[in-house]
Amino acid sequence: MSEPSTATTTPTRRGLLGALTVLLGGAIAALASVPVLGSLFSPLRAQPRTGSGDAPIPVGNVSEFPVGVPRRVELIRSVTDAWSRSEATTVGAAWVTRHADGSFTALSTICPHLGCGVNMDKQRGLFACPCHTSAFAMDGKFLEGPAPRGMDPLRVEVRGKEVLVHYQRFKQGVPGMEEV
Amino acid sequence: MLKRLGDWLDSRTGHRALLHVALQEKVLGGASWRYVFGSAVVVLILMQAATGVALELYYSPSTTDAWASVNYIETQVLLGSLLRGMHHWGASAIVVLVALHLLQTAWAGAFRAPREMNWLAGFILLQLILGLALTGYLLPWDQKGYWATQVATSIAGTLPLIGPKLQTFLQGGTSYGNLTLTRFHTLHVILLPAALFSVIAAHIALFRKHGVTTPELPAEELERRAEPFYPRQLLYDTVFSAVGVGVVFYLAWRMGAPLEAPADPSSQYLARPEWYFLPLFQLLKYFEGGAELVGTVILPGLAMGFLAGLPFIHTALSRRVPQAHRLLAIALLVGVMGVGGLGALAVRADQSDPAVTALAGRAHEESVEARRLASLGGVPTTGPLELYRNDPLVWGHRLVVTRCQRCHQPCDTTPYTGSPCLEGYASRAWIARFLREPRAPHFYGNTKIDDMEAYTGPQESLDALTEFLYSQGRRADVTVALAQKGQALFDSEGCESCHSLDGVGSGVAPDLKGWGSREWTAAFIRAPGATRFFGELNEMEDFDHIQLPEEELQAVSAWLHSQASQSLKFH
Numbered sequence: 001m002s003e004p005s006t007a008t009t010t011p012t013r014r015g016l017l018g019a020l021t022v023l024l025g026g027a028i029a030a031l032a033s034v035p036v037l038g039s040l041f042s043p044l045r046a047q048p049r050t051g052s053g054d055a056p057i058p059v060g061n062v063s064e065f066p067v068g069v070p071r072r073v074e075l076i077r078s079v080t081d082a083w084s085r086s087e088a089t090t091v092g093a094a095w096v097t098r099h100a101d102g103s104f105t106a107l108s109t110i111c112p113h114l115g116c117g118v119n120m121d122k123q124r125g126l127f128a129c130p131c132h133t134s135a136f137a138m139d140g141k142f143l144e145g146p147a148p149r150g151m152d153p154l155r156v157e158v159r160g161k162e163v164l165v166h167y168q169r170f171k172q173g174v175p176g177m178e179e180v
Numbered sequence: 181m182l183k184r185l186g187d188w189l190d191s192r193t194g195h196r197a198l199l200h201v202a203l204q205e206k207v208l209g210g211a212s213w214r215y216v217f218g219s220a221v222v223v224l225i226l227m228q229a230a231t232g233v234a235l236e237l238y239y240s241p242s243t244t245d246a247w248a249s250v251n252y253i254e255t256q257v258l259l260g261s262l263l264r265g266m267h268h269w270g271a272s273a274i275v276v277l278v279a280l281h282l283l284q285t286a287w288a289g290a291f292r293a294p295r296e297m298n299w300l301a302g303f304i305l306l307q308l309i310l311g312l313a314l315t316g317y318l319l320p321w322d323q324k325g326y327w328a329t330q331v332a333t334s335i336a337g338t339l340p341l342i343g344p345k346l347q348t349f350l351q352g353g354t355s356y357g358n359l360t361l362t363r364f365h366t367l368h369v370i371l372l373p374a375a376l377f378s379v380i381a382a383h384i385a386l387f388r389k390h391g392v393t394t395p396e397l398p399a400e401e402l403e404r405r406a407e408p409f410y411p412r413q414l415l416y417d418t419v420f421s422a423v424g425v426g427v428v429f430y431l432a433w434r435m436g437a438p439l440e441a442p443a444d445p446s447s448q449y450l451a452r453p454e455w456y457f458l459p460l461f462q463l464l465k466y467f468e469g470g471a472e473l474v475g476t477v478i479l480p481g482l483a484m485g486f487l488a489g490l491p492f493i494h495t496a497l498s499r500r501v502p503q504a505h506r507l508l509a510i511a512l513l514v515g516v517m518g519v520g521g522l523g524a525l526a527v528r529a530d531q532s533d534p535a536v537t538a539l540a541g542r543a544h545e546e547s548v549e550a551r552r553l554a555s556l557g558g559v560p561t562t563g564p565l566e567l568y569r570n571d572p573l574v575w576g577h578r579l580v581v582t583r584c585q586r587c588h589q590p591c592d593t594t595p596y597t598g599s600p601c602l603e604g605y606a607s608r609a610w611i612a613r614f615l616r617e618p619r620a621p622h623f624y625g626n627t628k629i630d631d632m633e634a635y636t637g638p639q640e641s642l643d644a645l646t647e648f649l650y651s652q653g654r655r656a657d658v659t660v661a662l663a664q665k666g667q668a669l670f671d672s673e674g675c676e677s678c679h680s681l682d683g684v685g686s687g688v689a690p691d692l693k694g695w696g697s698r699e700w701t702a703a704f705i706r707a708p709g710a711t712r713f714f715g716e717l718n719e720m721e722d723f724d725h726i727q728l729p730e731e732e733l734q735a736v737s738a739w740l741h742s743q744a745s746q747s748l749k750f751h
Contacts, residue, residue, distance in 0.1 A: 017411035024415075024422045031429045032227045035266055036234040043259060081251035082238075084245060085558030167208030 034088060056157050056164035057091075065098035070120060070138065072096075072109065088143050094154055094165050095120065095127070097138075104156040106165050107140045111145040114170050148175045165175065195603070203410035209394040210405040211413035214288075217281035218387075219417035220424045222380065224274050227425060231267040232369065236409050239319065241365040246321035247442040248559035251551060254439055265432025271313050275456045279308055279516065288393040289505035292498075295393065296491035298386035301379055303488045308376045310456075315368040319493060321361060323543060326443030327451035329364075331461070333474040356445070360522035363468065390516050421566070428597035440545035450539040452530070462529075471605045483515060516745055544554055570737075576739025579732055587720070591749035596621040599720070603746040605740055606696035611646045622750050631715055632689070637673060645669050653696030653744055682723065687715030696744060702737040 059073040068107075073096050080088040092111040107127070113117050116131035126143060127136040134145030142150040156164040171178040190196045209214075231499040238257055240249040243408040254259040282302070287289075291299040318329040352359025394402050407413075428600040453461050461479060467475035486493070490508055530536045553567040553574065563746030568575045580588075580602060589598035599688070601622050604610050619625045624632070636643060648666025651658040670676060678689035685691035691712045694700040703710075705728065709718035 014411050015416050021415045021418045024418045028223060028418070029229075030427045031425050032230050032266070033258040034429075035263035036230050037434075039237065040255070041232045042256075042258035042260070064514045080558040083240075083248035083256075083554075083559055084561045086561040114298060143717045173238050 027028050054166075056155075056166045058125070058162050059094070059096060060163055061161050062098070062158060062163055063161070065096060065104070066067055067098050067100055070095040070097045070107070071122070072120070073165070075165060077167075090166055091164065092169070094161065095151075096156065104158060104163060105139070106156045107136075107152040108152040108154055108168075108170070110152065110169065110172070111147060112149045112152060112170065112172055113145070117152060148173060149177070184287045189220075191493050192618055198239070202410065203414065203607050205409040206391070206406050207409055208391055208406050209397065209402040210407050211409075211416055213416055213420070215392055215413065216417050216420035217284055220421045220550055220634035221274060221277045221281055221347065222384075223377065223421035224255060224270055224424060224428070225380070227428070228267060228270050228274070229373065230289070231263055231270065232373075234263055235267055236369060241359060241361045243318065243321060243443075244450060244561065244563035245559075246319060246361060247439075247564045248554065250320040250322070250555050251559070252565075254436070255551070257553065261436045262592060264430050265436040266428055267439030269428045269431040269435075271316060271457070271727050272454075273310060273424055275313065277424065278306060282306070282517065283513060284391060286509045288395075289494075290339070290393040291490040291507055291508070292494055293491070295390050298383060301383040301386060303484075303542075305383060306487075307484075308372055308379065308556075311453065312368060312372045312376065313456060315372065318361070318364045320439055321443045322440040323443055323447070323449045324440045324452070326356065326445075327449045328453040328457075331451055331453065331464075333360075338476060342471075356443075360420070378442075400490070410461055411606065439547065439551070440543055441550040442567070444565055448539075449543065450536060455523065455527075458526040459519045462522040462526035465529075476520065479704065483519075486515070487512070489569050511616065523735065539659060570705065572735045572738040573734075573742050576737075577743075578726075579736050580739055583723075583728065583732075584736070592623060594681050595624055598622060599627060602740065603743060604746045605743040606650070607744045607746060607748070608646050608650050609748050611649050612642055615642060627719055629719075632678075633675070641669055643672070645673070650744070651694065652700075653690055653741065654694070654698075655744060685710070685712035685715070687711040689717075690714060696741070698734075698737040698741045701740050705733060707735065 003107050022119075023178035030059075057075045059075065065071055065105040073094055073104045074090050075092045075094060076088050076090050078085065078087045078092060081089075092144060094106045095109060096104060096106045098104055107118075109117050110130040111131065113129065113132055113134050116129050116130045118127050118134075118136065120126075121135075122172070125138060127138070127140070129135070129145065129147065130147050135143040136147070136151045137143055140151035146176060152170045153170075154168060159165065169180050171180050186196075200446065238249055238253045238260070240246060247539040250264070253264055255261075256587075257263070270715065281579070285302070313463075314329070314332060318325040333347050333350050336350055337343045339346060348354055350360075350363065352363045407410065435569070452458070463475040463479060465475075469472075490512070494504055494508055497508070501507060525582075539727045550564065550567055553570055554564065558571070559572075568578055576697075587599040589596065589604050591601040591603045593601075613620070614623050617623070617634055618632040619630060619634070624630070637645075644662050644666035646666065647662040648664075648670055649658055651660075651663040651666075670679075671682075678686075680686050680691045682695040683691060690704075704713050705723050707722055708714055709716075709722065714720075720728075
């Protein structure tokens, strides 16, 4: 059995063998890429919305809220985060105000500028973002600073004595409220 | 245009010269299929790196999250099951190809001068690959990884002098936990791969220095047949690698990778390592008492020492023995076959042992159960073992297995020597059988209780009595008329002379008001010797709040209550 040497391997034959090698090498890369790319881009698929995600979160009894003074409440609910499920996780916070007529309003504590937590400045009687000095009126209206809009209102519901907040998150840095 | 871009790039990087060096390497004696194994190992290792990085995007190394995140990869990530399957089968394929590469190079005598250092580099690579395999299958923190790896670290613990310290060092503590997982994880994804790629680089550099180990032909013949690496040898390598990756892809696609139930330190699990460690596992069986070290460390150490020492053994031997390298290669082949034989023995022993089959079946059921529970909304942040607590029946069954079956054996135990067995308890079949033969071994035959008379009345009366007793368990499917007829018989046939129906009891025989309901069972388990139950006749121990906390009692009662709809597991 005589093995062909370099001299006998014609350029055409070399080209053919080279092309075959590239083809098979490509096949190897493709097979390995299928699951790697699939899993890499897996989060871009539409996520199934979980039922509990939209349920209003109880934040306390009506009597716990003084009239006219915003109270900061933590929003705690069960959360499924990828593989793990927690019965009680703090997902955010809200400033909840009880008004004289018995109605409630709530403002998300997330600053619409870049997402810092907005504090209440009791002396000046306004909401102030500690990061970039945006300021908002007690009803959430924009007063000054780099924020593109006022604080985001959240829907409040009163069932009997219980106060519940519908928690949502909105896109930051844009003038309009877009849910994320 | 393209050529000008290429010229510019080459003037800045010199890539053409590099490519030329890589592709035009002279293969003495010509291209051959014999040389494909090493390349295929490299290709598969690269595939492991790619799939490993992708797995790493989802994997979380903690005892509470590891199993859950792997299960998430399997069930939620797009093509995640395929991804994990390829990493799993890739590992097995690498072990097979490394063995073939080892045998091929040994047969060619590649351990001889001047390639001694490259042989040693290959030996180190073998150790690194086995290390990667061992550290890898602990990471899912499932039953298999948890128990099989325990064996490995326990072996480390038996080493003289340093053993206990070494084991603590490897585990990150005196027992398995988060630190074990983070250590094995660091080894598996950082330290061992870094070492692997470094030594592979050295291995290939040394290979390029000395070239392939050629067949034994005259120098001029080898020179005449010589050809460059490209195109033929590269094509051979690529063809074989493509077959290897294709097989791995196919196995991953059809079978995926196994994921057993989450690691449970309290369970009885059949610890079996991955197939490539079965020979070591089998070896452990032959050495007992003080001789364990022979099987765990000394023999494997001698075998590895022989492998590493081949170049030097050859040097010593070749002065006296002609064709010494063939002799050594044959010795190595016999050794590898012996290792394979040990593995085969381990498989055979397990296949012929019904207890092993039963345990394996139960492990599979548990795995299915755990994954079903995990699919109902995720794994609790407190860890996957909490999953079982979400379903009182599953949890109750686990408690019955661990707490009750020491006396109340599984019904299919033969011969049956336990207290009354519990599967199918309080079902109609159970009641009817019990009334006919209360002293049968599956009922009270193995206890002191012997004064209950077997019921010898006609079948229809038996059915009515059965229905009446069945109705005490608060069942939804009771035939009321039949039960009422049974209640009349209960009085007329003399049952009431011993068994009261007032919820108070007489101490003579158990009161049967609500018998088989959760409340009755829970109260019974708390105090079986109470006047309401067996009184003086009782043999069962009390399960108080410390022995069996309230929530566990409720789970056990729920499970027992559910048994009324199950069939009997004995004849």
